[in-house]
Amino acid sequence: MRNDLIAVARSLVLLAGLAWVGIAAAQSPALNPQQAEQAKQQVMQQRVQPLNNQPVWSAVRSGEPQITGVRGRETNVLIQPEGQTWRAARVPLAAVGGFLFALTLVAIAVFYVWRGPISLKSPPTGRMIERFTLVERAVHWGVAITFVTLALTGLVVTFGKAVLLPLIGYTLFSWLATLSKWLHNFVGLVLVVLLPIMIVMFLRTNLFRAYDWTWLKKAGGMFSRTHVPAGKANAGQKLLFWLMVVASGITLCVTGLILDFPNFDQTRQTMQITNIVHMVAAMVGTILVAGHIYLGTIGMRGALDAMRTGYVDETWAKEHHEYWYNEVKSGKSAGEGAVPLAAQHRTV
Numbered sequence: 001m002r003n004d005l006i007a008v009a010r011s012l013v014l015l016a017g018l019a020w021v022g023i024a025a026a027q028s029p030a031l032n033p034q035q036a037e038q039a040k041q042q043v044m045q046q047r048v049q050p051l052n053n054q055p056v057w058s059a060v061r062s063g064e065p066q067i068t069g070v071r072g073r074e075t076n077v078l079i080q081p082e083g084q085t086w087r088a089a090r091v092p093l094a095a096v097g098g099f100l101f102a103l104t105l106v107a108i109a110v111f112y113v114w115r116g117p118i119s120l121k122s123p124p125t126g127r128m129i130e131r132f133t134l135v136e137r138a139v140h141w142g143v144a145i146t147f148v149t150l151a152l153t154g155l156v157v158t159f160g161k162a163v164l165l166p167l168i169g170y171t172l173f174s175w176l177a178t179l180s181k182w183l184h185n186f187v188g189l190v191l192v193v194l195l196p197i198m199i200v201m202f203l204r205t206n207l208f209r210a211y212d213w214t215w216l217k218k219a220g221g222m223f224s225r226t227h228v229p230a231g232k233a234n235a236g237q238k239l240l241f242w243l244m245v246v247a248s249g250i251t252l253c254v255t256g257l258i259l260d261f262p263n264f265d266q267t268r269q270t271m272q273i274t275n276i277v278h279m280v281a282a283m284v285g286t287i288l289v290a291g292h293i294y295l296g297t298i299g300m301r302g303a304l305d306a307m308r309t310g311y312v313d314e315t316w317a318k319e320h321h322e323y324w325y326n327e328v329k330s331g332k333s334a335g336e337g338a339v340p341l342a343a344q345h346r347t348v
C-alpha cells in the first residue's frame, strides 16, 4: 500500500513537471536559427562591451518593419533611416539658401548705388491712366502682406537660432520663434486662398509675346539705360510672374498644406521630401520677391503709385510700357482694366 502511494505521488510530480514544460514552451515560441544566433551575439556583446548595444540599434535603424499592435502607416518602423539623411541635408541647404539671399540683398544694394532710382526722362503730363483696378490692388496687397509675413517668419524659423538667438537672448527669441511658427502655419492658409485668385487675375497680362524677347535680350535697358518698349507687363515682370507667383507660389502652397496637416497619414519620407522642396521653393520665391519689392519701391519712381492709387502718369506709361500705352490710347486695352486717358490730375 505504501509503495502504491509513493508510485502515485511520483506520477503526479512527473505530470506536473511535464505540464509546466508544456506551458513554458507555448509561452516562448521556439527561436529560429537566425534569431538564436542573434540572441547568442547579444549575450556575447553584453559580456564584451556591457554598455554598447550597437547590434540592436543597427537592427532598429535598418528601417525593417517589425511587429506592433499600434495601427497606422509605418507604426511598425521605430526609426526611419532616411530621417538621418534629411537631418543632415537640411543644414547645408539652409546655409546655401541664406547665403544666396544675403548675396541678393548685396547685389540689389550695389545696383541701387550704381544706377540709382529709374526716373522719368520727360516731365509728367498730369494726365493719368488707370493701371490696376481696386480689386486687382486689393488682391495684390493681400498676397504681398501674406507672402512677406511668410518669408519673414520662415527666415526666423530657419535662421533665428543661429542669427537672432546670440543677439536677443533666450527669452525674447523663444517668444519670437513661437510667434513666427504660429503665424507661418496660419497665414499660409490665407495665401492658399489668395494666390490662385492672383494667378487667374494677372495671367492674361503675363502671356509672353514676340516683342518680349527683344526686351529680355536688352535686359529692359536697365544696364544700358536705353528705352525698350514693353506691354502692360514687361518681360522681366512676366518672368517674375511665372517663377515667383506661379511656380514658387503654387509649390509653396501645396507643400505647405502637406506640412500643415500631417494627420492625413502621409509617411515620414513624404514629409521629409516635402520639407526640402518647400525650403527650395521658399528660397527661390524670397530671392525673387526681394527684387520685385526693390523695383516696386525705391528702384523705380512712380511704380508704387500704380499699386497704391491704381493710376500712372501718361509719361510713365509711355516710358516704361509703351505698347500698353499705345493700346490704351487706341482704346484696345479697355478690357484689361485700363480706361482711355482719364481726366484726373494727380502727381506722380
Ligand code: HEM
Binding pocket: 131, 140, 143, 144, 145, 147, 148, 198, 202, 205, 206, 233, 237, 238, 241, 244, 245, 249, 289, 292, 293, 295, 296, 297, 303, 304, 305, 306, 307
Ligand atoms: C511689400 C511687397 C510688395 C511691393 C512693395 C510690391 C509692389 C508692386 C508694384 C509697385 C507693382 C506695380 C508694378 C507696375 O505697375 O508695373 C506690383 C505689381 C505686381 N506684384 Fe507686387 N509688390 C509686393 C509684393 C508682391 C508679392 C509678394 C507678389 C506675389 C507673390 C507680388 C505680385 C505682383 C504682381 C503679379 C504684380 C502685377 C504685375 C504683373 O502683371 O506682373 N507682389 N507690385
